[in-house]
Amino acid sequence: MQVGIHLGYQNLHGLPDYEFFRRETRLAVEAEAMGFDFAALVEHHFTDYAACPDPLQALSWIAAKTKTIKLMPAAVILPWNDPLRVVEKVAMLDALCEGRLYLGMGRGAARREFEKFGVELADSREMFDEAALIIMNGLETGIVEADGKWYRQSRTEIRPRPEGWNRDRCVMVSMSPGSCEVAADYGLKALRFSQGDWSKAMPEINAYRDTFRLKHAKAAPPFIISDFMVCFEDRAKVTEYTDKYFAAQFLQVANHYEFMSPHFKELPSYATYAYMGDMAAARGGPDKAYKDYVGGNLIGTPEELYDKHLERKAMVGDYEIIANFSFGGMPYEDVYEQMKVFADRVMPLLKAEEPVLA
Template sequence: MRVGLHLGYQNMHGQPDVKTFMQETQFAVEAEAMGFDFVGPVEHHFTDYAACPDPFQMLAWVAAKTEKIELITAAVILPWNNPLRVAEQFIELDILSGGRVIAGMGRGAARREFRSFGVELGDSREVFDEAALIVMQGIETGIVEANGKWFQIPHTEIRPRPFKSFKDRTVMVSMSPSSVEVAADYGLKTLRFSQGDWRKAIPEINHYRDVFQEKHAKPAPPFIISDFMLCFEDKKRVSEYCDKYFARMFETVANHYEFMGEHFKSLPSYATYAYMGERAEAAGGADKAYRDYIGGNMIGTPEELVEHHLERASMVGDYEMLCNFSFGGLPYELVYEQAKLFADKVMPRLKG
């Protein structure tokens, strides 16, 4: 089992952005010594929720300070970026890192970010589907050419040229039925965020595997689960930090994506987000959604995390893990403490 480090770049500490940004980036470098297999940031803009607007720049800095850890864009949001430029950036980063890039792509879900980039949230499905094919063609062949609804690009050669195939190291965030269809059709590994009871996701996961097998005549690769993590030996500390920091993080997630908003109900491609809002309403508010959110992520003592993993694996099958230890203003001394404990006591058992 492969285990990675996911960096959210939340600034809930009340500190200057430059300090929190560099703490998080340095954490990515130290992940290699801790034994993580891959590391990468999300792309987000404009708020304290997550502030890493350019994953490529950040990962190029990490590549120069590490030797073997793989580098994932988890994910670059295609509707906010020109796909030809994205293909160029993937290839350049792959060269700089000696072929360590995992090309992760997503389509975003927050209206505030789409609005500032002048893109309609309702168009994201079509834009992503078209852009992803352009990027995949570019990083594999070094040639981009497109004449679609959203992008018209003349025959263009990318320089520097790719030196290594990206097959089996291209990933797509898949959080809806339409997304898993696209991922399976395109032959991509999927990345899912823990957002509640994993039993609810099993039909989508199985459908992805079935369609992938049908389309490509081979089993689907293990998908990636991104978890928020709390890992401490003392259960009282786990409970205390969960109540204080995880609750704060959940509030920022709900506000950033507007889970309770009505707009998701008219967008079938965002079914997961609409479901979360409906579930919260049915339960009489956000508390039920919050408790489900806690249950879906990895929170507990080292022994409890191993048990949680085994239980989840029995439901969803083989998967890889992407761990986010830094959120909600959790002090950095605690971020490092729990990451080190996880690396020492949990990760060897997951890999074993």
């Protein structure tokens, strides 16, 4: 089982931005020393919700400080980025990190970010689908060209030339039925965020696996789950930190994506976000809804975390983890503590497991 960290760059610490950004990014270097397999970085813009506008650039610094950990933007938001430039940046960083780079791609969901880039949220599905093919073909062939509805690019050779790229190194955020279908059709590993009861996600997960096998005559790869994680030896500290820091980050999530706004109901491709809004409304607002959100993530003592993982695995089958340990303004000494507890107590059990036969 592959286990990584997911850096979310949520600055609720009250630190100056430069100091915060440096401290958050250094977590990836420590993760390699602790034995994590992946360092994954978000792309978000303009607010304290998540302040990492260029994960590929940040990963270039991490690449220079590490030797073995795999690197992944999770994810580059395609409607905000020119496909030609994405291919160039990916090829350049992959050359420097000697093939450790994996490309995570997403389409975004926050109106406030789309508006600043002058892009319509309603267009994200079509833009992503078109851009992803251009980028993947560009990485596989070294040539970028396009003549579509959203992107037009004359035939252009990429230098440095991409090497060793195929779709096994590409990951797609898949948080809706439509995204799951596209990921399966394109032959991509899927990435899902923990957002509640996993049984409700099983129809999408099963449809992804069925379509993948039908289209590609092989089993789908294990999908990746991004968890917000609280992991301490002391049960009382788990409870205290969940109520204090997990609640704070969930409020940020709800506000950033406007879960309580009805606009998602007008966008079928964002069905999961409409569901989150309905859940919040039913419980009196996002400040109350976080308890269901907690239930979907891996939170507890090391023993509790592993038991929860086994319950989840029995439901969803094989999966991989990228864990976000830093959120809600949690002090960095506590972030490091729970990373170390998880790495020492839980990760060896995860890595020792035998895969489930597909």
